[in-house]
Amino acid sequence: MTTAVASRPETDPGGRSSFLARARTSPLARLVVRRVLIAIPLLVAVSILVFALLEAMPGDPARQQAGMDASEAEVEAIRQTMGLDRPAPERYLSWLGGALTGDLGRSSVSNRAVVDLLGERLPVTLEIVGLAFVLSIAVALPVALLAARRPGGFFDRLIMVMAMTLLAIPNYVLAILLVLVFAVLLRQLPAIGFVPLAEDLAGNLRSVILPTLALAVPLMCFYARFLRGDLVEQINSADYVDTARAKGAGPWRVLWQHAFRNSSFGLLTIVGLNIGTLVGGTVIIEQIFAMPGMGQLMLEGALSRDVAVVQACVFIFAAVAIFANLIVDVMYAVLDPRIRYGSH
Incomplete structure (x- = not known):
């Protein structure tokens, strides 16, 4: 005696799997996905370029924040607070990781969250x-x-x-x-x-x-x-x-x-x-x-x-x-x- 086992449908007509299936077969949805995937590396490239340009600017941000009359110890303390004592790639990756979680860092001038x-x-x-x-x-x-x-x-x-x-x-x-x-x-x-x-x-x-x-x-x-x-x-x-x-x-x-x-x-x-x-x-x-x-x-x-x-x-x-x-x-x-x- 055989018992019929009801097979579970692969997609629920009103569920999320049905929506994803329709999205995969929609040319317009595929177009949007392709453009979004292109946009992500573009944004990363822009952030790298801006970071590199700011790094190449003349002057010392820590000295500028401390003032011209500040001692070297005071400037070094500000440099450590701003994270400028770390290598540039490490500072960029730290910023990028924070940006992915919604943390864009703190202003070095007002000390407020960006x-x-x-x-x-x-x-x-x-x-x-x-x-x-x-x-x-x-x-x-x-x-x-x-x-x-x-x-x-x-x-x-x-x-x-x-x-x-x-x-x-x-x-x-x-x-x-x-x-x-x-x-x-x-x-x-x-x-x-x-x-x-x-x-x-x-x-x-x-x-x-x-x-x-x-x-x-x-x-x-x-x-x-x-x-x-x-x-x-x-x-x-x-x-x-x-x-x-x-x-x-x-x-x-x-x-x-x-x-x-x-x-x-x-x-x-x-x-x-x-x-x-x-x-x-x-x-x-x-x-x-x-x-x-x-x-x-x-x-x-x-x-x-x-x-x-x-x-x-x-x-x-x-x-x-x-x-x-x-x-x-x-x-x-x-x-x-x-x-x-x-x-x-």
């Missing part, structure tokens, strides 16, 4: 960068579409002249001009300082308008100019545009539903490449407007040879740029499913 400093400064930078990014895209898209609607027309020429003029002005010069106009002459906005969002919404918005514009205007002009040129090229040379027109599609429908869809790939590439520029611009802009963000923190750390602070700030900036490019890759795959299966 994680606490980042927790205070990061929201300021994220607000400025986020607003600048949204503003640049929100203005560049309609402006480029309107300019490409009638190439060579009055609006197109006006926009291109304004874009080229503003692109020729560095963002730190633009920041000073904004302060001169809106803070000094018109006296409508504060020139420096930051009001936390939790304290006063209106005051917060007033305090971030000028630094946001200083970051957003150059990107806004660049995006509008690039997208307008790509749209005009698509309209004048693409076969699918002629086909859409032959089927009776109107100018705006051809521009938005056909030309813009293909031009969006180029725009996504430019946006992904410029995220690092946008984040890096905060180092200068926050200093000009006295914004207590990560850019100012990193500059202060570089001037005082606060290795742990600079290392953590650059690591965060690099992670943001890499993560932004990961999102761009995923958006590529969403817009064009062929990318999920191809080798590009």
Whole structure:
């Protein structure tokens, strides 16, 4: 007599194994996993490069912290406290091991945990960068579409002249001009300082308008100019545009539903490449407007040879740029499913 033994299913339809099985068979999930695996060694390489550059900087951080009048015994004690008496590879591996557990070390200037400093400064930078990014895209898209609607027309020429003029002005010069106009002459906005969002919404918005514009205007002009040129090229040379027109599609429908869809790939590439520029611009802009963000923190750390602070700030900036490019890759795959299966 044989007894039937019920075989246990290998995967539970509603369980974790089923989810992992679907993730393994999803081209989009595999794409994300590949990009994440590439991002990890990139972040490690960035951290090694920053550590090496800080090590190569002239001067003695311990002497700088102790002061020029300090004795050699006092300097040596500070050097041991900062861990500078250990070999550089050992100090880097110690920092990397701590970073993997969420411990980014302590500031040699304030003796505070770097994680606490980042927790205070990061929201300021994220607000400025986020607003600048949204503003640049929100203005560049309609402006480029309107300019490409009638190439060579009055609006197109006006926009291109304004874009080229503003692109020729560095963002730190633009920041000073904004302060001169809106803070000094018109006296409508504060020139420096930051009001936390939790304290006063209106005051917060007033305090971030000028630094946001200083970051957003150059990107806004660049995006509008690039997208307008790509749209005009698509309209004048693409076969699918002629086909859409032959089927009776109107100018705006051809521009938005056909030309813009293909031009969006180029725009996504430019946006992904410029995220690092946008984040890096905060180092200068926050200093000009006295914004207590990560850019100012990193500059202060570089001037005082606060290795742990600079290392953590650059690591965060690099992670943001890499993560932004990961999102761009995923958006590529969403817009064009062929990318999920191809080798590009």
